[in-house]
Amino acid sequence: MDAQTLIRLLGEGTVQTLIMTLVGTLVSYLIGLPVGVSLIVTGPNGIKPAPLYNRTMGFIVNVIRSMPFLILMIAVMPYIRKVIGTGIGTSATTAALIVAAWPFVARLVEQSLLEVDSGVIEAAQAMGAGTMQIVRKVLLLEARPSLINGAAVATITILGYSAMAGTLGGGGLGDIAIRFGHYRFQPDVMWITILVLVVLVQIMQEIGVKLAGRLDNRLN
Amino acid sequence: MSEHIISLQGVTKEFDTKGGKVVALKDIDLNIEKGDSYGIIGLSGAGKSTLVRTINLLEEPTEGKVLFDGKLLTGLSAKELNLERRRISMIFQQFNLLMQRDAVGNICFPLEIAGVPKAEAAEKARELLKVVDLEERANSYPSQLSGGQKQRVAIARALASDPEVILCDEATSALDPKTTRSILALLRKINEERGITLVVITHEMEVIKQLCNKVAVIENGEIVERGDVQEMFRKPKTKAARKLFFPDGQVTEKPLVRTSTKNRVRLVYDESTAGEPIIANMIMELGAPVNFLYANLDVLGGAQKGQMVICLAEDAATAAKQKEYLRAKGVDFTEIEEDEIDHHGEEGDA
Ligand SMILES: Nc1ncnc2c1ncn2[C@@H]1O[C@H](COP(=O)(O)OP(=O)(O)OP(=O)(O)O)[C@@H](O)[C@H]1O
Ligand SMILES: [Mg+2]
Numbered sequence: 001m002d003a004q005t006l007i008r009l010l011g012e013g014t015v016q017t018l019i020m021t022l023v024g025t026l027v028s029y030l031i032g033l034p035v036g037v038s039l040i041v042t043g044p045n046g047i048k049p050a051p052l053y054n055r056t057m058g059f060i061v062n063v064i065r066s067m068p069f070l071i072l073m074i075a076v077m078p079y080i081r082k083v084i085g086t087g088i089g090t091s092a093t094t095a096a097l098i099v100a101a102w103p104f105v106a107r108l109v110e111q112s113l114l115e116v117d118s119g120v121i122e123a124a125q126a127m128g129a130g131t132m133q134i135v136r137k138v139l140l141l142e143a144r145p146s147l148i149n150g151a152a153v154a155t156i157t158i159l160g161y162s163a164m165a166g167t168l169g170g171g172g173l174g175d176i177a178i179r180f181g182h183y184r185f186q187p188d189v190m191w192i193t194i195l196v197l198v199v200l201v202q203i204m205q206e207i208g209v210k211l212a213g214r215l216d217n218r219l220n
Numbered sequence: 221m222s223e224h225i226i227s228l229q230g231v232t233k234e235f236d237t238k239g240g241k242v243v244a245l246k247d248i249d250l251n252i253e254k255g256d257s258y259g260i261i262g263l264s265g266a267g268k269s270t271l272v273r274t275i276n277l278l279e280e281p282t283e284g285k286v287l288f289d290g291k292l293l294t295g296l297s298a299k300e301l302n303l304e305r306r307r308i309s310m311i312f313q314q315f316n317l318l319m320q321r322d323a324v325g326n327i328c329f330p331l332e333i334a335g336v337p338k339a340e341a342a343e344k345a346r347e348l349l350k351v352v353d354l355e356e357r358a359n360s361y362p363s364q365l366s367g368g369q370k371q372r373v374a375i376a377r378a379l380a381s382d383p384e385v386i387l388c389d390e391a392t393s394a395l396d397p398k399t400t401r402s403i404l405a406l407l408r409k410i411n412e413e414r415g416i417t418l419v420v421i422t423h424e425m426e427v428i429k430q431l432c433n434k435v436a437v438i439e440n441g442e443i444v445e446r447g448d449v450q451e452m453f454r455k456p457k458t459k460a461a462r463k464l465f466f467p468d469g470q471v472t473e474k475p476l477v478r479t480s481t482k483n484r485v486r487l488v489y490d491e492s493t494a495g496e497p498i499i500a501n502m503i504m505e506l507g508a509p510v511n512f513l514y515a516n517l518d519v520l521g522g523a524q525k526g527q528m529v530i531c532l533a534e535d536a537a538t539a540a541k542q543k544e545y546l547r548a549k550g551v552d553f554t555e556i557e558e559d560e561i562d563h564h565g566e567e568g569d570a
Contacts, residue, residue: 117316120318122278123317124333125278125305126305126309126387127305127306128301128302128304128306129333130302137332142318142319217319217320217363218363
């Protein structure tokens with residue numbers, strides 16, 4: 001393979017991977033963030049305890065989280081194919097990423113919100129703040145740095161998932177690594193792909209740390 | 221009747237814990253009048269925090285009624301309760317400020333909750349910063365403020381909603397003595413100038429002396445004595461109250477020097493009795509010495525009050541004469557029972 005083809009190939013793969021990762025992360029947060037918040041709010045020491053909901057949702061989250069990603073993906077692919085019409089390519093992979101990642105995101109959000117000082121929540125309650133006001137103005141705001149760090153972790157994890165999905169014809173960098181690096185035995189392609197993935201992870205981590213630091217008023 | 225801004229009636233609070241039931245409050249009746257600065261004092265674990273938290277229903281009583289300004293709070297819907305809570309502010313030992321908001325942002329917070337427009341809230345916040353003498357730190361974040369400054373922001377925040385009551389749970393316990401005095405002076409000013417009722421939770425008698433006009437002593441979840449601070453300072457009736465009013469340690473611990481633990485009395489004097497050298501006269505007239513163990517001049521709600529602990533003659537007959545003499549001169553004194561001495565060290569908080 002000449003250099004130009006390789007660069008084009010890697011360029012396309014990187015773009016696909018980024019799209020899968022970012023769309024997957026975004027939609028995972030659209031589901032996982034409210035679920036994580038609800039787990040905190042309805043928990044035993046939450047501001048509106050609801051044991052039945054809390055235990056049920058906690059159970060669902062745990063079940064999905066305990067399944068290895070590849071197995072989960074294979075298991076849900078038939079359903080995804082039914083809904084969106086295809087079982088391969090970036091959109092099918094993105095759908096599978098979301099199914100696997102939202103419970104992970106919910107737990108990350110839950111962990112971040114747990115760090116919020118209970119005294120501050122109590123102060124807000126004493127002021128007569130309602131549940132939604134406490135969620136928006138206290139929980140999410142006070143946990144902001146931790147939530148951003150969590151988002152970096154989530155994005156990197158989902159990037160890893162998307163690369164694994166490549167082995168099942170999911171497109172992106174993982175797909176390139178398998179097709180060229182593995183099946184056609186081109187170790188140089190394999191290593192370059194890995195290098196690109198490493199760089200992507202570094203960039204995401206860096207952005208997360210910088211952003212969390214800049215938006216944390218406890219530090220400056 | 222409706223002059224009672226806060227009224228607790230038969231309030232009992234039990235906690236279910238793994239180790240069994242904990243009764244934190246037992247059948248508490250408490251009435252606080254408008255404009256009072258009402259102290260609630262007791263040792264650690266007595267139930268002070270639980271008591272103050274039942275007033276705004278942060279803690280739901282197991283039994284009993286909580287009335288605020290004549291309105292029954294127990295049994296209100298969450299929405300109705302939130303509206304009432306806006307009339308009762310609270311400050312805490314750990315300040316409980318939002319770490320991600322600056323001073324102005326923190327003070328605006330209760331106003332935002334109440335739906336006050338942002339610009340109006342910010343303007344009010346800046347005015348309140350003046351009241352607490354912290355104008356120049358308007359845009360500082362809590363992490364950039366000292367403990368005393370944080371508590372000032374918290375007080376400004378408490379004032380923002382123009383409350384009728386401010387509940388203070390150990391508001392100065394995390395501060396050094398000097399800062400404590402300035403915060404207490406600020407609270408006192410707020411009570412006097414704005415007529416805001418204060419409920420002051422503390423384990424330190426100094427706080428009561430400097431800030432309160434009424435006081436209740438709580439022990440093991442029960443109010444054992446209550447009344448006017450001056451009155452109780454003069455003549456505490458219960459052992460619990462005496463222990464709190466006695467100058468810390470010096471009298472209630474085993475003496476280092478070998479003075480007798482018998483016939484100790486505590487006398488309280490003010491401007492009216494300070495003129496005559498009563499003790500000196502007594503020593504001369506009866507020809508029997510007394511031992512001075514402790515003497516101090518206190519400022520109690522703005523008025524000077526002195527207290528003194530002396531050890532009378534060891535033999536009962538002379539001591540009786542001395543007591544008779546003091547009574548005749550109209551001096552208020554409290555006898556310290558022998559079993560009140562020496563317990564202090566064991567019961568002191570860990
Ligand atoms: N949430 C809770 N669950 C179980 N027990 C509790 C709870 N809150 C308080 N208690 C118990 O109730 C009793 C009174 O506690 P409270 O915090 O009111 O005491 P306090 O007088 O404020 O003490 P301190 O001066 O140490 O703050 C204690 O025995 C405490 O262990
Ligand atoms: Mg307490």
